[in-house]
Amino acid sequence: MNIERIMEINQIKSVYFIGAGGIGMSALVRYFLSKGKNVAGYDRTPSELTEKLIEEGAKIHYSEDIKLIPEECLDKNSTLVVLTPAIPKEHAELNFFIDNNFEIQKRAQVLGTITRASKGLCVAGTHGKTTTSTMTAHILHQSKVDCTAFLGGISKNYKSNLILSDKSDFTVIEADEFDRSFHWLHPYMSVITSTDPDHLDIYGTEEAYLEALRSILH
Amino acid sequence: MYTYSKEEGDFHAENIRIGNGEIFIDFVTPDEVIKDIQLGVPVSINIENGVAAMALCWLNGVTAEELRVEWLVLEE
Numbered sequence: 565m566n567i568e569r570i571m572e573i574n575q576i577k578s579v580y581f582i583g584a585g586g587i588g589m590s591a592l593v594r595y596f597l598s599k600g601k602n603v604a605g606y607d608r609t610p611s612e613l614t615e616k617l618i619e620e621g622a623k624i625h626y627s628e629d630i631k632l633i634p635e636e637c638l639d640k641n642s643t644l645v646v647l648t649p650a651i652p653k654e655h656a657e658l659n660f661f662i663d664n665n666f667e668i669q670k671r672a673q674v675l676g677t678i679t680r681a682s683k684g685l686c687v688a689g690t691h692g693k694t695t696t697s698t699m700t701a702h703i704l705h706q707s708k709v710d711c712t713a714f715l716g717g718i719s720k721n722y723k724s725n726l727i728l729s730d731k732s733d734f735t736v737i738e739a740d741e742f743d744r745s746f747h748w749l750h751p752y753m754s755v756i757t758s759t760d761p762d763h764l765d766i767y768g769t770e771e772a773y774l775e776a777l778r779s780i781l782h
Numbered sequence: 783m784y785t786y787s788k789e790e791g792d793f794h795a796e797n798i799r800i801g802n803g804e805i806f807i808d809f810v811t812p813d814e815v816i817k818d819i820q821l822g823v824p825v826s827i828n829i830e831n832g833v834a835a836m837a838l839c840w841l842n843g844v845t846a847e848e849l850r851v852e853w854l855v856l857e858e
Binding site: 695701708 | 785786816823827828830831832834835836837839841842843844845848851
């Protein structure tokens, strides 16, 4: 994957999702649709969610076939490819994009790009991330400040894990540890909730976990 | 860098009143105390989360009046 060449939001004209129908990816699909980008992608099976995304303007297909990649997603200079971790290495569409030197990112990297293009308010830590980020998003959304938000859960009020705003510079993001997403985020401001060393499977030692948390404070 | 917690730090709650399924707090910031905020999630553990959320909002231009929103019910 090409990490040196990171595309900024305004360079991106089209976004192609390999695995579009998961709850985390669907929020990104909707975000890019709201920004007027061409959005297309593959998912293994139709679901209520993928059908809704199609209604909202995403071109999603269900068979692994590079001929089904729409023309507007064939320019590597303006197309960002977003990959779900569950996709096997042999996937034909994934290999097409790799062979043709497209920029391929996972969800955490895309959230990083979004925090570079806006004022990211990131909530990290062990306890209360979902509650804290959802409350923050709700209060901002009800105020004149407003925000876009990528939430870790579905709130009753919004029945969604995504809040969109046309006018606000702020983006609220719940930062997950499991895929080391801190590394990619560029927060304007962060909250670190109370913290236990419960992600040692990923970070190895308590000190390494705390170091990762510290990194988002800079 | 700012600190927060339920009852101490740069941002915290004081005068916590819990009863009848409701929680009211006074929200303490470095500059002002915003009185009588009702938390829409009436569970004591959420006071600390609420303080963190209000701190982020207050630091980014949300007014005292706007913090007294009808708070949301979360689906945990």
